[in-house]
Amino acid sequence: MRSFNRYTDIPDEVRGAVIALGNFDGLHRGHQAVIAQVREIAAAQGAPVGIGLFRPHPYRYFKPDAPPFRLMSGGLREGLLGDLGVDVLFELPFNVALRDMDDEEFVETVLHQGLGIRHVVVGEDYGFGKNRCGNVESLTRLCADRGIGVTAVSPVGLHKLYGKYGSTEIRKALQQGDVFHAQHMLSRPWMVDGIVAMGQQRGRTINFPTANLDFGDLVRPKFGVYAVECHVAGEAEWRPAVANTGTRPTVDGDEARLEVHIFDFDRDIYGQRLTVRFRSFIRDEKKFDSFEDLRQQIARDADGARAIFGILRKGSDGIAKR
Ligand SMILES: Cc1cc2nc3c(=O)[nH]c(=O)nc-3n(C[C@H](O)[C@H](O)[C@H](O)COP(=O)(O)O)c2cc1C
Numbered sequence: 298m299r300s301f302n303r304y305t306d307i308p309d310e311v312r313g314a315v316i317a318l319g320n321f322d323g324l325h326r327g328h329q330a331v332i333a334q335v336r337e338i339a340a341a342q343g344a345p346v347g348i349g350l351f352r353p354h355p356y357r358y359f360k361p362d363a364p365p366f367r368l369m370s371g372g373l374r375e376g377l378l379g380d381l382g383v384d385v386l387f388e389l390p391f392n393v394a395l396r397d398m399d400d401e402e403f404v405e406t407v408l409h410q411g412l413g414i415r416h417v418v419v420g421e422d423y424g425f426g427k428n429r430c431g432n433v434e435s436l437t438r439l440c441a442d443r444g445i446g447v448t449a450v451s452p453v454g455l456h457k458l459y460g461k462y463g464s465t466e467i468r469k470a471l472q473q474g475d476v477f478h479a480q481h482m483l484s485r486p487w488m489v490d491g492i493v494a495m496g497q498q499r500g501r502t503i504n505f506p507t508a509n510l511d512f513g514d515l516v517r518p519k520f521g522v523y524a525v526e527c528h529v530a531g532e533a534e535w536r537p538a539v540a541n542t543g544t545r546p547t548v549d550g551d552e553a554r555l556e557v558h559i560f561d562f563d564r565d566i567y568g569q570r571l572t573v574r575f576r577s578f579i580r581d582e583k584k585f586d587s588f589e590d591l592r593q594q595i596a597r598d599a600d601g602a603r604a605i606f607g608i609l610r611k612g613s614d615g616i617a618k619r
């Protein structure tokens with residue numbers, strides 16, 4: 298997949314693309330249906346499959362102080378877009394110039410002159426342009442004037458049992474610790490990735506070293522303990538682990554963090570890229586009276602997570618214990 302962070306000087310071979318416009322945060326089942334529609338139209342026209350999104354997320358641009366809300370890092374989103382058959386990603390810089398374009402200017406300057414788009418796919422309720430002055434009706438008219446096709450897709454991914462598939466619904470599920478529901482809507486486990494950072498180095502003193510990640514602008518899941526799997530960059534497998542998310546009240550932590558203790562693993566991975574996928578909620582985070590009480594609870598949590606993965610704990614002799 299090729300990616301561009303501009304809408305000028307676009308090479309000829311990626312002009313004429315069929316694109317979906319949106320934020321695609323999470324790339325959930327609803328997003329996947331929209332992208333499938335783009336693939337279908339692009340295949341029929343022999344055109345590149347494209348995505349047009351804004352960076353930073355317009356919500357963040359307008360509300361710099363709003364709480365973290367993203368469902369995935371830019372890197373994960375890019376990787377998954379490639380897996381979904383997207384050939385070209387236009388990450389349009391959301392700045393004063395873009396913010397101030399009305400619907401006609403956006404279609405003319407960005408879609409037509411800039412990217413040379415052939416066809417646009419959006420959701421029925423899509424709004425765009427200065428103060429959201431543009432909608433599907435104006436987009437269709439302005440695009441038609443320039444020979445650009447428009448397809449508006451009706452809400453996709455309604456599920457009779459689980460309701461709507463949407464980024465807001467997934468955020469809510471994660472804030473309730475309901476990683477199963479989030480996983481269902483995403484069609485994959487919820488994942489957090491980042492570079493392993495230094496902590497207070499107390500974990501190793503109780504035989505539970507933990508690799509630490511910052512959530513950055515990602516939504517905070519319900520604080521507590523989870524069974525997770527970890528992927529260390531460069532390795533082939535996902536390693537089972539137990540994680541804590543939260544502010545670590547027992548040791549007076551501050552910023553919310555994700556800490557993972559990877560089972561049967563002993564390596565320095567500071568500075569390495571780690572991806573964590575959430576499998577199951579175990580318990581709420583709490584403040585313990587002593588570090589020793591916390592240590593004992595962590596040992597029980599680790600056994601609980603091992604049980605979820607169906608793996609046994611190895612004793613000091615290296616033999617699995619019941
Ligand atoms: C499985 C697990 C569960 C944890 N649960 C809690 C908890 O309920 N409350 C808490 O204050 N800290 C909890 N912690 C965080 C520990 O306080 C933290 O990992 C420990 O202080 C070591 O971190 P450090 O090496 O950065 O100092 C948990 C850690 C793990 C690995």
Ligand SMILES: Nc1ncnc2c1ncn2[C@@H]1O[C@H](COP(=O)(O)OP(=O)(O)O)[C@@H](O)[C@H]1O
Nearest residue numbers: 495496497498500501506507508559565566567
């Ligand atoms: N099983 C393991 N799970 C996670 N990290 C491990 C493991 N074994 C060794 N490590 C390493 O130890 C570090 C964590 O040790 P810890 O004492 O908890 O320090 P910190 O407070 O800096 O996280 C990790 O960042 C990683 O490099």
